[in-house]
Each structure stands twice: as C-alpha cells, then as structure tokens.
Amino acid sequence: MQVHRSDIPVALCGQAMIAVRRHAIDALRHAPAPAGTADLPARFLRHADEQTVVGIHAVLAAVAEAGLPSTALATCAVLAAPRLAGRPAAARTLSGWAAQGHATVSPHIVPQCSLHAMASAISVALGCHGPHLGVGGGPEAVAEALEVLPWLVRQGGGCRVLMVATGWDDEPALAANGGSAADPVCRAVAVVAEPAAAAGLRCTRVAAPPARPRRGAEELTRFASLAAAVVAGSPVGRALPSWSFVARRGALLRVDVVAADRREAA
Amino acid sequence: MARPLPASNRPPSDRPASDPVVISGVGVRSPLGDSYEAVADALLAGHSAIREIDLGAGMAGLRTLAAALVDSAPPGSVGRLERINLQALTAALADAGVDARGAGPRLGLVLGQGAEHLKEWEADHRAAGANVFTGSGPEPLVERLASAAGIAGPAVAVGAACASSGFAIALARSWLETGLVDVCIAGGCEVISPTAMAAFHNLRALSRWGGEAAAASRPFDRRRDGFVMGEGGAFLVLEAASRARRRGARIRASLVGVGMTSDAAHMVTPCSDPRQAARAITAALADAAVPPDAVDYVNAHAAGTPVGDVAEAGAIALALGPAAATVPVSSTKGLSGHLVSGAAAFEAVACLVALERQAVPATANLDEPDERCPLDHVRGSARARAVDVVASNSFGFGGANLCLVLRRAS
The missing domain is CATH 3.40.47.10 (Thiolase/Chalcone synthase)
Structure with missing residues (x-):
C-alpha cells in the first residue's frame, strides 16, 4: 500500500563511497584533501568522531568527482546522516567520569558528538554558508535524510547540497576506553545534489511488515548503489531498479529514479 | 563541470500568501510552566526559573545553576528525555484538537535533537546498563515518540545544535508547502544531564556567577559571563490556514x-x-x-x-x-x-x-x-x-x- 509519495527535484552530479578500517582512521585525520579541493584546516579533525573523519573525506571525494571549484562551495548546504555517531567518545567519557569525576569530561563531547556535528564540520571545513544540519542519527538515517533533502535543495531558490551518510558496517563492541578488539569498517557515502527542473528521485513511503534495522553496511551500500546509478544516468527508455530503505513503523521508503525520458510524464 | 545555480536568496513558496502555514497548537514543557498560559504569565511577569540544582555527588566542586523542570524523576534518569518530549508533543496535539491516531499517514513529526544519543547512553550507563559499549538500545527517540503518539506519517530527527527545534519547525513548514503531509508537529525538548553540564562547564561556556542564582543569566548585560542551562522546550502543530479554518481550529499565528x-x-x-x-x-x-x-x-x-x-x-x-x-x-x-x-x-x-x-x-x-x-x-x-x-x-x-x-x- 502506498502511504505517500514525494518527488525530489534533484540531480546528482558527484558521488563517492569510502570504507576505512578503524585502525586507519587516525591517519585519515591528517590526510590531505583530494587534489583540486580545499585543504582542511590543520588539526581540524583532532577531536572529531570517527564517522565525521570518514564522512568529510567522502564529501571531498564527491566534490572532486563533481568538478566543483572551491568557490562554488560557499553557497552549498550540508546534510549529514550519521548512525550512532559519538559512541566511542561517549564510552570514554562515561568510563572516565566513573573513575575520575567530572573534570575528565571533554569539552568537545557535545560539539563534536551531537547530531549536528558532522554537518557542522563539513560546513566549517569547506566554507559552506548554506544551511547545514544533521539528520537521523539512528539506523533509519538514510531514509530520514532522503525526506529532508528536497527541503534543502529548494533553499535560496535552488541550492546545491553536500549530503553524506555514515556508519559502521557492524556496530563494534567497545571497551571502557572507547577502543575495540575488532577492527570494524566505517563507511561513508556522499553525493553532490543540485536542483533539477523536474523530479530526479521519486520517494514513496510504502507499508511493509515491521523490519529490523539493516546493518550499516547494507543500508549504506544500497545508498551508494543508488547514487552511482543516478550519477551515471540511465539509457533512454530503460528503467533503473528501485531501492528501498527502512523507515520503521511499518514502512519502507522506496526510491525510484525518474529518468530523463520519463520526467515530462512525472 | 557543475553548472551555475540561481542567485536568488528567497526560497520558492508552493503555497499562496493567502493560505500560509499556521500554528494551530502549542505544547510546552518548561521551567517557566507546563502550559502556554503559565509560560505567558511567567514571561511577562519576569519570573526566573533559575536555581541551584542537585545533580548528584559526581558534580562536587561545581556550582550547578540551571532552570530545571519539575519532574517525577531527577535529571539523568532513564526515560526522562522521552517522557518530557512526549508530554509536550501530546499537549500540542491536544491543543490543536488533532487526533493523531485518526490522522493516518498525512500527519508528520519533525524532532529537533541535540546530544540525545549521548544523554540516553549516559542515563543507561548510570543505571548499570551497557548500551554505550554494545551499540544496542531502544529505537531512536523520534520513532518512540511517533509510535507512542500514534503518528503514522513521516518522522525525522534533525540536529542543528541550539537551533535544532527551530530547524524542525522550518522543515515542517516545507513538508506542508510541498504537500508531503497535511499536518505536521515539530519542536523538541532538552534535558539536563550531568555529563552535558560538566562538558559545558569545562568548555567555560557556562556562567560562573557567584551571586543570586536568578541573576546568573544576563543576556546583553555588561556583566554576563556565560549561559545557564535550562531544560524543556515546546512542540508546535502546523497546517495550512485553509485547513485550520475548515476544521475550526484556533490559529495562533502564521x-x-x-x-x-x-x-x-x-x-x-x-x-x-x-x-x-x-x-x-x-x-x-x-x-x-x-x-x-x-x-x-x-x-x-x-x-x-x-x-x-x-x-x-x-x-x-x-x-x-x-x-x-x-x-x-x-x-x-x-x-x-x-x-x-x-x-x-x-x-x-x-x-x-x-x-x-x-x-x-x-x-x-x-x-x-x-x-x-x-x-x-x-x-x-x-x-x-x-x-x-x-x-x-x-x-x-x-x-x-x-x-x-x-x-x-x-
């Protein structure tokens, strides 16, 4: 049963997926930006959550693929959809408090580990003066972001949006210091979305049997597949497949690509 | 190469000026009162809610000034965040005369959120839980609120730090203008937690006022020295003016x-x-x-x-x-x-x-x-x-x- 439908008038002009094992993330904090994109401020990611580090590099890669000059970033909006971001820092903080009291609480825990943090970091690092915000924060973050994206694209009479979704492929079990015996993969999928004359994506909320949250890997890989297909474009007259994302409360968000030859009818 | 975008600074509105988005319901949970009327009276009378509060032994050495809610459970306890949000949310629906369970999928929810995951991990940790270490835990807050209130339409959480619940209201307006929903409830409530209080203190963002507690928060004053945390917030019910008028709802503002x-x-x-x-x-x-x-x-x-x-x-x-x-x-x-x-x-x-x-x-x-x-x-x-x-x-x-x-x- 179709519950509601919305057409998102966007085109995607760049996309990238990055997957990094946890042991390699610290090196990424200091890694240079891709050629042609703005350098990150020195030590800017020192206090950032792991998902922010991977997410910002995915955005830089998507920007590079889109061929956006750094001057075009100033008007961009930012939409970031992390999944349980900040958990390692929270584990460290709560363990530290129990052992040594309130003075050990990092002043960075709230500004760097809240829902807005990744979006803010991207906005600051890339100099984006369009609106920025975090969305979701849980297992349904991709579906939630797709329900927010049209709003940002409409801003200012048409706004380019840097969107990124992140998460661990499998949520790691953490020790008191926030470390993990495992070496899980942190994944980020970024797209550069811009206004289109007609719908590029059609999101339909459909009733579905209650579903368990998908693994981060599954939901993000699905989003990456959607982004890659949209950026590549479809041959005229040939429909692309649909993608679905868990939206909870007995619903899925089904996303169809409205190809160029079908837009008039849409 | 990406093409240039239009330079207009004004978002296109899909709704005619004669049919603006209006506010037809308000629910408040705040240190100044838990009803619109109580808050109005307190604001205009100038009643301060800022006191010294007790956040437990872990805060020894800090002067914990805050505007706390009157609630059945202390700050930092499990379930407090959800309950306070749900109280304000359901109060707004009641004020608007909207039956969420009868509204079906055309009623949406946008929750403005800050460090809620951190706060729920903290409350669970203080109750000897291990969610922060395992990554398990309850559904996201916005899903729990939507389920508890009987909201069947889209529900999302948005985060823009101290502006979060305002961005939620702005997104709700857009959902109405683009026809995604017929009614949308938007807003959010904050709760104080010991970790957040300590973090803001260590950031030196909080007031270190040594005098009367009610005088600690001093916007624009020469002697201001930081903010004082408060908790609570509000939810607003939004819908098109024409719809609100058709059903005889009280329109509070556009x-x-x-x-x-x-x-x-x-x-x-x-x-x-x-x-x-x-x-x-x-x-x-x-x-x-x-x-x-x-x-x-x-x-x-x-x-x-x-x-x-x-x-x-x-x-x-x-x-x-x-x-x-x-x-x-x-x-x-x-x-x-x-x-x-x-x-x-x-x-x-x-x-x-x-x-x-x-x-x-x-x-x-x-x-x-x-x-x-x-x-x-x-x-x-x-x-x-x-x-x-x-x-x-x-x-x-x-x-x-x-x-x-x-x-x-x-």
Missing part, C-alpha cells in the same frame, strides 16, 4: 518566513562576524515579504555569552538597518535559561505570547546594556505595544543560523 545560513567559522566558538547571521534574518524577512521597519519584536537568541551576544546585536543591526534603533529586542533566556536543542521552539512560543498578549517580554538581569549591543532593549518589565510581526533568532554550535518570522493571526 509562520511566514524562514531564513537559514551557516557561519562556517568554528565548531565551538561563536562567530564574531555577524554577516551570516544577518543574512539569515534578511532571508527570513524576504521570505515573509516583511520590510525591517515592520518588525515589531525580535526575540534574540542571546544566551549571555560574551562573544555571541555582541555578534547577534551586530547581525540585528546589519539586517534591520536604521530600524534596529526602534525595533524592540529581548532575550527570554534570562528567565528560562538556555534550553539548548529545545530553545528555538520554546522561543517561538515566547513570540506567540508577544503576538497574543500584545506585549514584549523583558530581558531579565539587563542592568547595564553592553555598549557594543546598541539595540532597543526591553528591560525591567514587559513593554505593552502593538505586535503584528515578530522575528525569532536561533544560533547553534558549528555556526547554524536560523530566523523564523511569525505574523499575528488575522
């Missing part, structure tokens, strides 16, 4: 303008350059088709931080131009404290109070206005005046800037 920008300056420190905040105000007024001199009240974000208040005064002056000298400005945080992610929605309620009561609440503790904030401050006591159009500023960590413009219901 949401006629939204402006949003980013400073892109720093993750923590307020931006001293007022230009981007001014651009958000200008965009909101343009969206509302309201000239600066038609604004009757600006509800300032002003939290009482040394840098932030000066920057906001500059932004107001820049956006309003010569009108800044005569448009009344106040910050309600002197009474309520800073409700963080719930602040923007709560301050939208303060704006509704100004529109309904035809009076502007005063900034508490504004004994000596900072000369770097040369505005028409309302101080001492509320100012009676005609109020038809109000603007409400909200700013957040990481440089999120938001301005909402409300117009009195005709």
Whole structure:
C-alpha cells in the first residue's frame, strides 16, 4: 500500500563511497584533501568522531568527482546522516567520569558528538554558508535524510547540497576506553545534489511488515548503489531498479529514479 | 563541470500568501510552566526559573545553576528525555484538537535533537546498563515518540545544535508547502544531564556567577559571563490556514518566513562576524515579504555569552538597518535559561505570547546594556505595544543560523 509519495527535484552530479578500517582512521585525520579541493584546516579533525573523519573525506571525494571549484562551495548546504555517531567518545567519557569525576569530561563531547556535528564540520571545513544540519542519527538515517533533502535543495531558490551518510558496517563492541578488539569498517557515502527542473528521485513511503534495522553496511551500500546509478544516468527508455530503505513503523521508503525520458510524464 | 545555480536568496513558496502555514497548537514543557498560559504569565511577569540544582555527588566542586523542570524523576534518569518530549508533543496535539491516531499517514513529526544519543547512553550507563559499549538500545527517540503518539506519517530527527527545534519547525513548514503531509508537529525538548553540564562547564561556556542564582543569566548585560542551562522546550502543530479554518481550529499565528545560513567559522566558538547571521534574518524577512521597519519584536537568541551576544546585536543591526534603533529586542533566556536543542521552539512560543498578549517580554538581569549591543532593549518589565510581526533568532554550535518570522493571526 502506498502511504505517500514525494518527488525530489534533484540531480546528482558527484558521488563517492569510502570504507576505512578503524585502525586507519587516525591517519585519515591528517590526510590531505583530494587534489583540486580545499585543504582542511590543520588539526581540524583532532577531536572529531570517527564517522565525521570518514564522512568529510567522502564529501571531498564527491566534490572532486563533481568538478566543483572551491568557490562554488560557499553557497552549498550540508546534510549529514550519521548512525550512532559519538559512541566511542561517549564510552570514554562515561568510563572516565566513573573513575575520575567530572573534570575528565571533554569539552568537545557535545560539539563534536551531537547530531549536528558532522554537518557542522563539513560546513566549517569547506566554507559552506548554506544551511547545514544533521539528520537521523539512528539506523533509519538514510531514509530520514532522503525526506529532508528536497527541503534543502529548494533553499535560496535552488541550492546545491553536500549530503553524506555514515556508519559502521557492524556496530563494534567497545571497551571502557572507547577502543575495540575488532577492527570494524566505517563507511561513508556522499553525493553532490543540485536542483533539477523536474523530479530526479521519486520517494514513496510504502507499508511493509515491521523490519529490523539493516546493518550499516547494507543500508549504506544500497545508498551508494543508488547514487552511482543516478550519477551515471540511465539509457533512454530503460528503467533503473528501485531501492528501498527502512523507515520503521511499518514502512519502507522506496526510491525510484525518474529518468530523463520519463520526467515530462512525472 | 557543475553548472551555475540561481542567485536568488528567497526560497520558492508552493503555497499562496493567502493560505500560509499556521500554528494551530502549542505544547510546552518548561521551567517557566507546563502550559502556554503559565509560560505567558511567567514571561511577562519576569519570573526566573533559575536555581541551584542537585545533580548528584559526581558534580562536587561545581556550582550547578540551571532552570530545571519539575519532574517525577531527577535529571539523568532513564526515560526522562522521552517522557518530557512526549508530554509536550501530546499537549500540542491536544491543543490543536488533532487526533493523531485518526490522522493516518498525512500527519508528520519533525524532532529537533541535540546530544540525545549521548544523554540516553549516559542515563543507561548510570543505571548499570551497557548500551554505550554494545551499540544496542531502544529505537531512536523520534520513532518512540511517533509510535507512542500514534503518528503514522513521516518522522525525522534533525540536529542543528541550539537551533535544532527551530530547524524542525522550518522543515515542517516545507513538508506542508510541498504537500508531503497535511499536518505536521515539530519542536523538541532538552534535558539536563550531568555529563552535558560538566562538558559545558569545562568548555567555560557556562556562567560562573557567584551571586543570586536568578541573576546568573544576563543576556546583553555588561556583566554576563556565560549561559545557564535550562531544560524543556515546546512542540508546535502546523497546517495550512485553509485547513485550520475548515476544521475550526484556533490559529495562533502564521509562520511566514524562514531564513537559514551557516557561519562556517568554528565548531565551538561563536562567530564574531555577524554577516551570516544577518543574512539569515534578511532571508527570513524576504521570505515573509516583511520590510525591517515592520518588525515589531525580535526575540534574540542571546544566551549571555560574551562573544555571541555582541555578534547577534551586530547581525540585528546589519539586517534591520536604521530600524534596529526602534525595533524592540529581548532575550527570554534570562528567565528560562538556555534550553539548548529545545530553545528555538520554546522561543517561538515566547513570540506567540508577544503576538497574543500584545506585549514584549523583558530581558531579565539587563542592568547595564553592553555598549557594543546598541539595540532597543526591553528591560525591567514587559513593554505593552502593538505586535503584528515578530522575528525569532536561533544560533547553534558549528555556526547554524536560523530566523523564523511569525505574523499575528488575522
């Protein structure tokens, strides 16, 4: 049963997926930006959550693929959809408090580990003066972001949006210091979305049997597949497949690509 | 190479001006009261809710000043965040006369959220749980709220730090304008937690006022030295004016303008350059088709931080131009404290109070206005005046800037 439908008038002009094992993330904090994109401020990611580090590099890669000059970033909006971001820092903080009291609480825990943090970091690092915000924060973050994206694209009479979704492929079990015996993969999928004359994506909320949250890997890989297909474009007259994302409360968000030859009818 | 985008600074509106998005319901959970009327009375009478509160033995050595909610469970306990949000949310639906369970999928929810995951991990940890270590735990807060309230339509959480619940209201308006939903409830409530209090203290963002607790939050005052945390917030029910009229709902105000920008300056420190905040105000007024001199009240974000208040005064002056000298400005945080992610929605309620009561609440503790904030401050006591159009500023960590413009219901 179709519950509601919305057409998102966007085109995607760049996309990238990055997957990094946890042991390699610290090196990424200091890694240079891709050629042609703005350098990150020195030590800017020192206090950032792991998902922010991977997410910002995915955005830089998507920007590079889109061929956006750094001057075009100033008007961009930012939409970031992390999944349980900040958990390692929270584990460290709560363990530290129990052992040594309130003075050990990092002043960075709230500004760097809240829902807005990744979006803010991207906005600051890339100099984006369009609106920025975090969305979701849980297992349904991709579906939630797709329900927010049209709003940002409409801003200012048409706004380019840097969107990124992140998460661990499998949520790691953490020790008191926030470390993990495992070496899980942190994944980020970024797209550069811009206004289109007609719908590029059609999101339909459909009733579905209650579903368990998908693994981060599954939901993000699905989003990456959607982004890659949209950026590549479809041959005229040939429909692309649909993608679905868990939206909870007995619903899925089904996303169809409205190809160029079908837009008039849409 | 990407193509150039249009330079217009005004979002396209899909809804005719004759059928604006209106506010037809309000639910409040705040230290100043748990009903619209109680909050209105407290704001206009200048009653402060700021006290010394007890956050347990773990806070030894800190003076914990805050505007806390009256609640059955202490700050930091499991379930408190969800219960307080649900109380405000269901109160708003009741005030609007909206039966969520009968509304079906055309009723949406947008929750403004800050560090809620951290707070729920903390509460669980203090109750000997291990969710922060395992990554397990309950469904996201927005899903639990939607399920508990019987909301079947889209539900999302958005985060823009201290402007979160304002961004939620702005997104709800867009969902209505684009026809995604017929009714949308938006807002959010904050709770105080020991970790957040300690983090803000260690950041040196909190007031270290040594005198009377009620005098600690001092927006725009020369002796301000940081903000005072508060908890609570509000939810608003939004729908098209035509729909609200058809069903005989009480229209409290129209949401006629939204402006949003980013400073892109720093993750923590307020931006001293007022230009981007001014651009958000200008965009909101343009969206509302309201000239600066038609604004009757600006509800300032002003939290009482040394840098932030000066920057906001500059932004107001820049956006309003010569009108800044005569448009009344106040910050309600002197009474309520800073409700963080719930602040923007709560301050939208303060704006509704100004529109309904035809009076502007005063900034508490504004004994000596900072000369770097040369505005028409309302101080001492509320100012009676005609109020038809109000603007409400909200700013957040990481440089999120938001301005909402409300117009009195005709």
